[in-house]
Amino acid sequence: xxxxxxxxxxxxxxxxxxxxxxxxxxxxxxxxxxxxxxxxxxxxxxxxxxxxxxxxxxxxxxxxxxxxxxxxxxxxxxxxxxxxxxxxxxxxxxxxxxxxxxxxxxxxxxxxxxxxxxxxxxxxxxxxxxxxxxxxxxxxxxxxxxxxxxxxxxxxxxxxxxxxxxxxxxxxxxxxxxxxxxxxxxxxxxxxxxxxxxxxxxxxxxxxxxxxxxxxxxxxxxxxxxxxxxxxxxxxxxxxxxxxxxxxxxxxxxxxxxxxxxxxxxxxxxxxxxxxxxxxxxxxxxxxxxxxxxxxxxxxxxxxxxxx
DNA sequence: ACACTCAAAATGATTACATCA
DNA sequence: ATTGATGTAATCATTTTGAGT
Numbered sequence: 001x002x003x004x005x006x007x008x009x010x011x012x013x014x015x016x017x018x019x020x021x022x023x024x025x026x027x028x029x030x031x032x033x034x035x036x037x038x039x040x041x042x043x044x045x046x047x048x049x050x051x052x053x054x055x056x057x058x059x060x061x062x063x064x065x066x067x068x069x070x071x072x073x074x075x076x077x078x079x080x081x082x083x084x085x086x087x088x089x090x091x092x093x094x095x096x097x098x099x100x101x102x103x104x105x106x107x108x109x110x111x112x113x114x115x116x117x118x119x120x121x122x123x124x125x126x127x128x129x130x131x132x133x134x135x136x137x138x139x140x141x142x143x144x145x146x147x148x149x150x151x152x153x154x155x156x157x158x159x160x161x162x163x164x165x166x167x168x169x170x171x172x173x174x175x176x177x178x179x180x181x182x183x184x185x186x187x188x189x190x191x192x193x194x195x196x197x198x199x200x201x202x203x204x205x206x207x208x209x210x211x212x213x214x215x216x217x218x219x220x221x222x223x224x225x226x227x228x229x230x231x232x233x234x235x236x237x238x239x240x241x242x243x244x245x246x247x248x249x250x251x252x253x254x255x256x257x258x259x260x261x262x263x264x265x266x267x268x269x270x271x272x273x274x275x276x277x278x279x280x281x282x283x284x285x286x287x288x289x290x291x292x293x294x295x296x297x298x299x300x301x302x303x304x305x306x307x308x
Numbered sequence: 309a310c311a312c313t314c315a316a317a318a319t320g321a322t323t324a325c326a327t328c329a
Numbered sequence: 330a331t332t333g334a335t336g337t338a339a340t341c342a343t344t345t346t347g348a349g350t
Contacts, residue, residue, distance in 0.1 A: 185317090
């Protein structure tokens with residue numbers, strides 16, 4: 001199985017997506033740009049890396065365009081009821097949600113459950129109850145931690161954001177949280193976990209690649225050993241060959257051919273009246289570049305074979 | 309009912325930066 | 330102006346935990 005890899009475009013500003021979202025009507029209040037300088041250590045553009053984003057065709061065959069995201073399709077109004085988690089809108093002043101008022105105060109009586117396509121009228125659905133529990137989790141007596149699954153829509157939105165930027169500055173985090181009706185802390189954690197998953201996938205890909213490299217080198221080594229054996233056998237069977245001056249063969253890394261450094265021989269040697277080519281076709285190991293384009297397997301600069 | 313997987317969340321360590329004496 | 334101590338914020342690695350299958 002060949003892995004199709006593409007390099008993520010880290011040059012795209014995060015706001016590209018948010019602006020796009022705003023175009024669809026979900027990006028209200030996103031006039032904050034990345035140039036705010038809020039990003040600290042991790043807010044700089046990540047290095048070019050393997051694009052393991054969820055919509056990469058190989059890793060996840062379904063392109064985003066085929067995923068039905070309410071706010072990205074016809075009625076953008078749905079975006080405003082993306083209240084699956086039923087959290088009150090993230091606080092404008094924007095800490096990690098600690099400043100939220102009563103968690104149930106902002107809950108609409110009409111909540112659309114995007115996960116199963118049902119709309120619940122009045123009352124609290126399961127998720128809503130979870131949120132209530134979670135909200136109490138934030139209280140001083142928060143001994144129990146109720147966990148909720150993000151909705152598909154929320155996840156898709158976060159994934160799209162992640163495609164644009166794998167890290168968020170505080171304003172981006174707040175904007176996302178507000179859009180998705182999540183706490184900034186949830187957005188933060190999601191990105192954290194998402195980065196971890198990406199890294200894990202990258203590690204797996206790298207591991208697979210190194211395995212292939214190892215196999216290639218092992219095979220190459222086997223071939224060279226065999227070649228060496230044949231040369232030694234030739235040497236013992238051809239006494240005149242032995243009398244030739246020591247010849248150093250250096251492989252040109254570019255043309256993969258071996259040039260002799262001998263002072264008396266060039267490309268051929270006269271052995272017993274016949275022309276025996278001295279040139280060896282030592283091909284360098286064919287190593288593929290690392291999929292992420294970062295690390296490079298050491299290339300053989302030159303192979304030297306000194307006749308003994 | 310139970311085991312398993314996945315992902316959300318918690319926790320602690322590390323690092324970069326800002327501030328101040 | 331420089332330097333070291335301290336605090337803060339962000340991220341990462343690891344672990345825990347709960348929900349879904």
